[in-house]
Ligand code: ADP
């Protein structure tokens with residue numbers, strides 16, 4: 668079965684950034700409000716995610732590293748989703764089959780913490796006691812140490828770290844309620860406390876996108892029935908800088924969509940007569956009971972049944988917000 672894991676790993680684990688994505692999603696699924704990420708040499712040498720979520724019971728620890736042992740499929744509907752989206756419950760198994768992985772956890776209400784270790788295809792079946800507050804730490808060392816062909820596809824530490832940081836940035840932009848720290852080679856590169864007020868949210872945007880972006884952007888916040896658009900759009904003065912950040916979230920998930928991109932670009936060029944691509948962090952909230960919306964949970968795809976409605980809403984909202992600040 669560990670060999671099957673290694674094969675499956677080809678689909679899930681491409682580089683340190685994809686490992687971090689899976690680990691962070693697990694932490695968020697576990698209800699963590701604080702996540703600390705520690706990375707060495709772009710994540711190739713070592714990456715670690717520690718959370719204060721609900722934790723894993725000692726009995727379930729070895730299970731968490733075995734393939735298709737998800738604790739998250741509860742209903743037939745979920746199973747149908749699995750059929751269309753591919754298997755879940757294999758991320759940890761896959762990662763552990765191509766690295767040296769230590770999983771330490773203390774479940775909510777448990778008196779002690781325990782850990783389980785896996786090294787490539789070998790996995791210790793023993794669970795040993797450990798010291799850990801409530802929550803979970805996953806440490807992944809020497810990614811692809813046993814699959815040299817795969818290792819060759821990794822780029823420099825700097826490039827790999829860049830991808831990894833981008834994953835963290837996106838999640839931090841989508842979960843203001845969660846505190847994050849990110850360290851690379853002992854150096855703190857992000858330290859974000861949970862943001863609840865508007866002021867705190869702005870502070871986080873400044874930390875993630877730069878204070879220049881905050882100062883040279885328009886705040887958008889427009890409601891129309893089942894649709895709400897909220898966020899920041901950089902003014903042309905800012906767009907002239909080096910930055911090229913475009914983030915669009917639909918119901919909390921980052922997506923890339925031609926229809927959305929078109930609506931934003933149109934509004935921007937219409938009002939500001941600027942041929943450049945705007946910089947933005949925008950959140951679209953759609954009431955799924957009214958507007959049929961399907962956000963792919965693993966890819967960055969979205970499908971609206973009424974695309975025209977959504978396109979026109981984004982276009983007119985931005986048009987309005989930008990027109991107010993037209994120089
Ligand atoms: P999936 O997330 O699809 O269920 P994973 O391989 O990512 O599959 O994780 C396997 C299982 O391990 C999860 O279903 C969950 O029960 C447990 N698990 C993993 N990471 C955490 C975490 N940080 N906190 C609590 N439980 C976790």
Ligand code: MG
Pocket residue numbers: 689692693756758759
């Ligand atoms: Mg998972």
